[in-house]
Amino acid sequence: MSAIKPQADSRRFFTVNSLLQSTIYSIIETGLNQALSLDPATRKQIAMLSGKCMSIHCQSPDLLLNVLVCEQYLSLSGNEALQADITITGNASALIKLLLTRNTSSLKHDGIIITGDAGLLTKFQKILQNLDIDWEYQLSKFIGDIPTQFAHDSIHSAGQFAKKTRQNLQDDIDNYLHEEARLFPSATELNDFYESVDALRLRVDRLNSRTLKLQSESAADI
Amino acid sequence: MSNDSQSKTTHFGYRQVAVEDKADLVGEVFHSVAKKYDLMNDVMSLGTHRIIKRFTVELSALRPGMKVLDLAGGTGDFSLLFSPLVGSQGQVILADINESMLRVGRDRIIDKGKSGNISYTLANAEQLPFTPDTFDCICIAYGLRNVTDKQAALNSMFEMTAPGGRVLILEFSKPVNPLLGKAYDVYSALWPKAGQLITGDGESYQYLVESIRMHPDQETLKQMMLEAGFENCEYHNVMGGICAIHVGHKTTSR
Numbered sequence: 403m404s405a406i407k408p409q410a411d412s413r414r415f416f417t418v419n420s421l422l423q424s425t426i427y428s429i430i431e432t433g434l435n436q437a438l439s440l441d442p443a444t445r446k447q448i449a450m451l452s453g454k455c456m457s458i459h460c461q462s463p464d465l466l467l468n469v470l471v472c473e474q475y476l477s478l479s480g481n482e483a484l485q486a487d488i489t490i491t492g493n494a495s496a497l498i499k500l501l502l503t504r505n506t507s508s509l510k511h512d513g514i515i516i517t518g519d520a521g522l523l524t525k526f527q528k529i530l531q532n533l534d535i536d537w538e539y540q541l542s543k544f545i546g547d548i549p550t551q552f553a554h555d556s557i558h559s560a561g562q563f564a565k566k567t568r569q570n571l572q573d574d575i576d577n578y579l580h581e582e583a584r585l586f587p588s589a590t591e592l593n594d595f596y597e598s599v600d601a602l603r604l605r606v607d608r609l610n611s612r613t614l615k616l617q618s619e620s621a622a623d624i
Numbered sequence: 625m626s627n628d629s630q631s632k633t634t635h636f637g638y639r640q641v642a643v644e645d646k647a648d649l650v651g652e653v654f655h656s657v658a659k660k661y662d663l664m665n666d667v668m669s670l671g672t673h674r675i676i677k678r679f680t681v682e683l684s685a686l687r688p689g690m691k692v693l694d695l696a697g698g699t700g701d702f703s704l705l706f707s708p709l710v711g712s713q714g715q716v717i718l719a720d721i722n723e724s725m726l727r728v729g730r731d732r733i734i735d736k737g738k739s740g741n742i743s744y745t746l747a748n749a750e751q752l753p754f755t756p757d758t759f760d761c762i763c764i765a766y767g768l769r770n771v772t773d774k775q776a777a778l779n780s781m782f783e784m785t786a787p788g789g790r791v792l793i794l795e796f797s798k799p800v801n802p803l804l805g806k807a808y809d810v811y812s813a814l815w816p817k818a819g820q821l822i823t824g825d826g827e828s829y830q831y832l833v834e835s836i837r838m839h840p841d842q843e844t845l846k847q848m849m850l851e852a853g854f855e856n857c858e859y860h861n862v863m864g865g866i867c868a869i870h871v872g873h874k875t876t877s878r
Contacts, residue, residue, distance in 0.1 A: 424679040453688045472688045473711040479682035
């Protein structure tokens with residue numbers, strides 16, 4: 403047995419912060435797993451990554467979040483001792499952006515550093531984005547089938563209304579800007595303009611080749 | 625303060641009792657409080673024990689497929705938290721020296737339908753009945769205080785930990801700030817009364833308060849862990865040292 407010197411560990415007296423962090427992680431973990439429990443397809447996809455750990459290290463504010471896949475369960479922790487398969491380091495805004503977008507090409511500009519199995523990140527992103535929660539079934543367990551159908555219809559028609567209104571508004575604004583305020587040319591005017599530019603270009607081309615021809619003929623005469 | 629296995633007596637709270645009697649006396653305490661144990665924990669810790677437990681589990685660094693021993697696990701709080709982490713390929717063993725506590729824990733786990741990877745063992749922490757080098761993590765929470773020979777328990781835990789594994793000890797400890805210490809003394813003096821009201825057994829909680837005072841402080845416990853063979857031992861004070869989580873690692877067998 404060998405006696406080891408006491409470590410100089412700055413984390414030794416961390417108390418309130420880590421408890422708070424632990425509480426927040428616990429709440430997110432519960433929510434995340436509840437969401438997962440409503441989406442069996444995603445749960446199966448997640449299970450394929452079982453044992454993998456993604457570590458997200460936020461530099462400002464200084465935070466560490468490990469996402470460990472335990473079969474169909476996602477476990478969150480802030481423990482540095484957990485070895486990650488992929489580590490993503492960056493500041494908070496860039497990390498949130500990364501989480502929400504499909505686009506991974508802009509990582510370099512945002513100052514995000516990825517070490518480890520980058521393919522894992524793509525898989526995680528895909529799973530998160532495809533999360534399709536069957537809330538109707540869950541709701542029907544609490545309030546019954548008919549009210550759920552009613553809720554679904556109401557939400558659906560509200561959605562349709564919103565979509566239609568948005569479309570109308572877009573058309574109206576378009577009309578106003580082009581036809582009434584005449585801030586921008588309309589599509590037909592633009593097409594006319596483009597056509598005349600094309601015609602002009604053709605005529606210039608013809609003129610150019612004619613000049614070249616005449617030049618070469620006069621050079622031959624001399 | 626160290627263990628008193630050499631002498632014929634040991635402490636039971638503030639009392640001195642014969643070494644062979646302590647386990648039975650502690651047993652009686654837990655037989656009596658088993659049913660209301662979780663409720664009393666909420667009362668005494670003002671609900672914070674849940675967060676502290678969660679934090680301890682985060683320190684376990686468990687992954688699917690690992691084996692974990694929830695020693696002195698009593699009502700199974702930790703086993704329930706470990707179970708999803710190690711998954712169906714892993715194993716959680718809930719061990720307690722007290723039959724009543726183990727029974728409450730087992731019933732609770734079965735009632736929650738989480739029994740898949742959890743097994744139960746009635747075991748004495750001083751002489752663990754497992755194959756050496758088995759567990760990736762051994763966790764003893766609020767249990768070491770009640771063990772008669774703490775060094776023997778640490779030695780036994782070291783033996784059962786797999787190389788590369790770790791041990792987590794969550795226990796009441798010594799508040800770092802003297803002012804907080806005073807406030808805590810005053811507050812904990814109320815526990816026997818609360819215990820009398822809730823469980824009808826104030827004496828058991830009198831023992832609890834006394835046993836917390838008699839428990840080794842952070843540095844002493846760390847030295848005992850090093851003595852047992854654990855390496856890279858460190859501790860995290862929780863709530864200003866009212867509790868402390870000691871983490872020790874085993875790299876190789878002795």
